[in-house]
Amino acid sequence: MIRKEIEKLLYKSAQKQNIEGEFCVSFSSLPNLCDFQCNSCFAIAKKMGLNPFDLANNIVNHIPNNEYFNFSVARPAFINVSLTLQGLEHLAKNLSKISYDIADGKKIFLDYGGPNIGKAMHIGHMRSFNIGEAFKRLYKKLGFNVVCDIFLGDWGMPMGLIMAMLEKEGSLDDYINEKKPLTLEVMNVAYPKASLLKSQDEEFKHRAEELTLAFQKKQQPYYDFWKKLRNVSVSEIKKVCKLLNVDFDLWNGESDANEYIPTVLKIFEDKGLSRISEGALIVDVAEEGEQIPIPKKSPDEVQRYENPMPPLMLQKSNGGDMYATSDIATIYYRNKDYNPDILHYFTDVRQNQRFVQIFRACKKAGISPVNQQLWHTGFGTVNGKDGKALKTRDGNNMQLNDLLNMLYEKAEQKLIENGTAYDEDLKRKIGNAALKFADLSNSVEKDYNFDIDRVLSFEGKTGPYIQYTACRIKSILSKAPKFEENYSFTSEYHKNVLLALNRMSASYKICFEAKSLNDLCASLYDVASAFSSLYNACHILSEQDKKLQSAHLTLLKMVLKFIEEGCFILGIEVPEKM
Numbered sequence: 001m002i003r004k005e006i007e008k009l010l011y012k013s014a015q016k017q018n019i020e021g022e023f024c025v026s027f028s029s030l031p032n033l034c035d036f037q038c039n040s041c042f043a044i045a046k047k048m049g050l051n052p053f054d055l056a057n058n059i060v061n062h063i064p065n066n067e068y069f070n071f072s073v074a075r076p077a078f079i080n081v082s083l084t085l086q087g088l089e090h091l092a093k094n095l096s097k098i099s100y101d102i103a104d105g106k107k108i109f110l111d112y113g114g115p116n117i118g119k120a121m122h123i124g125h126m127r128s129f130n131i132g133e134a135f136k137r138l139y140k141k142l143g144f145n146v147v148c149d150i151f152l153g154d155w156g157m158p159m160g161l162i163m164a165m166l167e168k169e170g171s172l173d174d175y176i177n178e179k180k181p182l183t184l185e186v187m188n189v190a191y192p193k194a195s196l197l198k199s200q201d202e203e204f205k206h207r208a209e210e211l212t213l214a215f216q217k218k219q220q221p222y223y224d225f226w227k228k229l230r231n232v233s234v235s236e237i238k239k240v241c242k243l244l245n246v247d248f249d250l251w252n253g254e255s256d257a258n259e260y261i262p263t264v265l266k267i268f269e270d271k272g273l274s275r276i277s278e279g280a281l282i283v284d285v286a287e288e289g290e291q292i293p294i295p296k297k298s299p300d301e302v303q304r305y306e307n308p309m310p311p312l313m314l315q316k317s318n319g320g321d322m323y324a325t326s327d328i329a330t331i332y333y334r335n336k337d338y339n340p341d342i343l344h345y346f347t348d349v350r351q352n353q354r355f356v357q358i359f360r361a362c363k364k365a366g367i368s369p370v371n372q373q374l375w376h377t378g379f380g381t382v383n384g385k386d387g388k389a390l391k392t393r394d395g396n397n398m399q400l401n402d403l404l405n406m407l408y409e410k411a412e413q414k415l416i417e418n419g420t421a422y423d424e425d426l427k428r429k430i431g432n433a434a435l436k437f438a439d440l441s442n443s444v445e446k447d448y449n450f451d452i453d454r455v456l457s458f459e460g461k462t463g464p465y466i467q468y469t470a471c472r473i474k475s476i477l478s479k480a481p482k483f484e485e486n487y488s489f490t491s492e493y494h495k496n497v498l499l500a501l502n503r504m505s506a507s508y509k510i511c512f513e514a515k516s517l518n519d520l521c522a523s524l525y526d527v528a529s530a531f532s533s534l535y536n537a538c539h540i541l542s543e544q545d546k547k548l549q550s551a552h553l554t555l556l557k558m559v560l561k562f563i564e565e566g567c568f569i570l571g572i573e574v575p576e577k578m
């Protein structure tokens with residue numbers, strides 16, 4: 001808002017002199033020199049054939065006197081803007097009443113999480129949970145009408161494999177007839193064994209496929225048993241979601257798309273979009289002229305091109321439905337039931353191409369209306385601090401549960417070291433904050449290395465540091481005398497905090513546009529460190545000048561509110577004490 005105000009002043013001054021152009025004000029890149037800057041004079045002068053330095057001076061000299069901003073020009077043609085004391089007060093009051101609504105009443109449907117029934121959740125699912133949940137919260141903050149679905153992978157072979165394994169071990173009937181209790185443990189033991197055996201034993205694999213087809217065709221007793229397996233798995237997934245502070249409006253899955261597959265296949269057929277190729281049903285999704293050069297092996301080689309977008313397979317040659325077809329059928333019924341303006345998906349980057357294919361197919365077939373936006377955010381892989389796949393202590397691939405346990409255990413050690421009283425919930429909150437801040441502060445599509453000790457540190461760019469800052473402020477405010485809000489901010493420390501808050505207030509929109517949350521993490525850290533400088537330099541609770549003390553405390557309240565709001569978006573819970 002403040003930047004817009006400055007832009008308006010520049011624009012009006014220019015207009016008075018018949019200078020046309022857009023003035024764009026940014027945060028200062030040289031905070032020692034000014035608070036905001038405008039670099040637009042170069043482009044405008046060039047367009048109008050003027051001297052940039054003269055133009056900048058002209059504009060600045062024609063701004064009417066105002067109480068909030070000091071303008072100056074630096075060579076070659078930068079306009080520098082500094083806030084006056086009144087300007088600072090104005091900024092602070094503005095910050096307390098910002099509206100973040102940019103949604104214009106739009107509805108957005110999010111698809112994230114996507115754990116698979118019957119299999120342990122892996123680190124990729126954790127990323128999808130963290131990123132998707134943060135976007136859900138961000139979209140709500142920006143005023144969107146939001147619906148989200150976990151989209152369970154519940155219709156594929158893992159359940160058939162578990163059934164085949166139990167059958168082979170002779171216990172399937174007992175589980176079906178409930179003579180033996182079906183537990184998560186049973187599934188967790190059966191699945192890895194089955195998955196291994198599948199690659200060694202053709203007959204076993206074939207049986208697992210048969211059983212998969214049986215429950216997919218709703219044949220009894222397999223279909224009802226599939227439901228039982230699904231329930232056991234879902235209750236476990238719900239527990240993990242609760243730990244991770246993630247929740248969903250809908251718990252649908254691939255299985256819910258099943259009934260719409262025939263309709264969707266008919267749409268493709270009726271529109272003449274699908275065709276049979278080598279026995280499979282496919283739809284062409286490449287766009288005209290879309291060719292990418294194949295790298296040449298030698299400079300004299302003739303340049304060859306390949307079409308980057310292969311056709312999408314709707315049905316395998318054996319008639320089995322494809323994962324992509326479930327996604328298309330899901331878009332079909334999501335549109336029927338919710339009709340969102342935007343659908344936003346979050347998966348591993350390795351699914352990028354798949355989503356381009358699916359989106360194109362839906363647009364071609366009119367399953368997604370012309371004005372509906374389809375977005376896919378592909379995220380990178382998390383590795384250990386050595387850049388290799390994360391492993392448990394006994395050398396196995398780390399699953400999501402292993403990672404959470406390790407984080408909570410390490411958080412506990414930290415709390416013991418610091419002599420802080422704690423309970424399970426505090427361990428969880430700190431472990432999650434460490435995880436989420438690390439996960440979200442990297443730009444989404446990149447791989448990153450996860451160093452568990454570093455992310456759990458109470459200092460530096462970490463989730464626990466942000467939580468710790470908030471707790472510190474809470475503690476000061478709880479000990480502070482009663483005070484009246486005072487917006488006369490006089491010190492450089494106040495100013496730095498306010499500028500950091502102002503920077504953070506712009507972050508939500510930046511994250512929205514970039515489809516990445518790293519900017520919010522960075523601004524939260526800047527707010528926390530600007531506060532720490534103030535805290536180290538000023539004796540807030542023992543301050544004798546009551547006016548100054550109330551300004552400190554007013555500012556602290558604002559900082560706490562901003563940190564709590566930012567943490568909320570990231571899914572980080574701020575404890576009372578730590």
Ligand code: ARG
Binds near residue numbers: 113151153
């Ligand atoms: N179940 C999938 C997996 O584990 C992720 C689902 C992603 N969402 C989607 N609509 N396909 O890879």
